[in-house]
Amino acid sequence: MDLKKLHLFLYTFCRYFIATIIISYAFAKLLETQFTSQPSVYDQPISSLSGFQLTWYYYGYSFWYGAVIAFAQIASSLLLFFRKTTRVGIVLFLSYMVNIVLMDYAYDIEGAKGMATLLLLMGIFVFVSDYRVFFKLLIQEPPLFSNADRPNWMNKGSKVKFVYIPMVFIGFFVLLTTLNTKYLKKDEFTGAWEQVETKDRLYFEAAKSFQLKKSCETNSYQNGVYEVTDNQITLKAAKDATEAYLKASYTIKEDVLTLIEGDKATVYKRVR
Numbered sequence: 001m002d003l004k005k006l007h008l009f010l011y012t013f014c015r016y017f018i019a020t021i022i023i024s025y026a027f028a029k030l031l032e033t034q035f036t037s038q039p040s041v042y043d044q045p046i047s048s049l050s051g052f053q054l055t056w057y058y059y060g061y062s063f064w065y066g067a068v069i070a071f072a073q074i075a076s077s078l079l080l081f082f083r084k085t086t087r088v089g090i091v092l093f094l095s096y097m098v099n100i101v102l103m104d105y106a107y108d109i110e111g112a113k114g115m116a117t118l119l120l121l122m123g124i125f126v127f128v129s130d131y132r133v134f135f136k137l138l139i140q141e142p143p144l145f146s147n148a149d150r151p152n153w154m155n156k157g158s159k160v161k162f163v164y165i166p167m168v169f170i171g172f173f174v175l176l177t178t179l180n181t182k183y184l185k186k187d188e189f190t191g192a193w194e195q196v197e198t199k200d201r202l203y204f205e206a207a208k209s210f211q212l213k214k215s216c217e218t219n220s221y222q223n224g225v226y227e228v229t230d231n232q233i234t235l236k237a238a239k240d241a242t243e244a245y246l247k248a249s250y251t252i253k254e255d256v257l258t259l260i261e262g263d264k265a266t267v268y269k270r271v272r
Helices: 003-030 039-043 051-060 063-080 083-106 113-129 131-140 152-184
Strands: 191-195 201-205 209-213 220-229 232-237 244-253 256-261 264-270
Touching: 003 063, 003 083, 003 113, 051 063, 063 083, 083 113, 113 131
Parallel strands: none
Antiparallel strands: 191 201, 191 264, 201 209, 209 220, 220 232, 232 244, 244 256, 256 264
16 A cells, blocks of 8 residues: 555545535625524523524624635635645635634534534644654744844843743732632622512622612613621612611521511522
């Protein structure tokens, strides 16, 4: 068996197969047979949508964004049809195909995983077949500017990066950890609560904020921040944070929150 010829046939087949199939996906985006949500999806709560519905709604929100992806797919297809431009075409193809495969698995897009995985594996095969060229270009080729091109102070100070790089990693890690702990940390209230009688909803969210919404309405009729001290919770309206909108003692048992103001007890059940 002539392995070189076999490699040639597989290499050529993969190029043409990828280029042919990916064109169909490009036209599907431009002709809006892909990234199109059904009317019923728009009236469903976000929490009830599947990964497929979420993804299609998100990418379908902007036609021009889908068109950009489509034109990138068409460009990579045309480049893959010709041997001299295959290298550019396969790099362009892999730049978006890796993301598509990750999205298909992360959002559980049934029916798309198989073909996307096959196309990615074929693309990797085409890329690896030419690994010597890519290795030479990306690793062995000298950097754009040599030490001789740079001023002496820049060469002498180049070791500063060994201090700067750890500072960047540690600095942002500490900063974002502090942000998370101070403003985004969840407590026992965090989530959506539905009043048992009226079906109004009370949302406890990031940065100790809250929203109150009437049943079946999207806009809040009250919002602000909340404070918890001992066994008491205080809701302060954003319009007038100096006065308490609601001040009550509370109990939380499993998924039931009870707010007690004097003789009045309001019961909420956790929705999520």
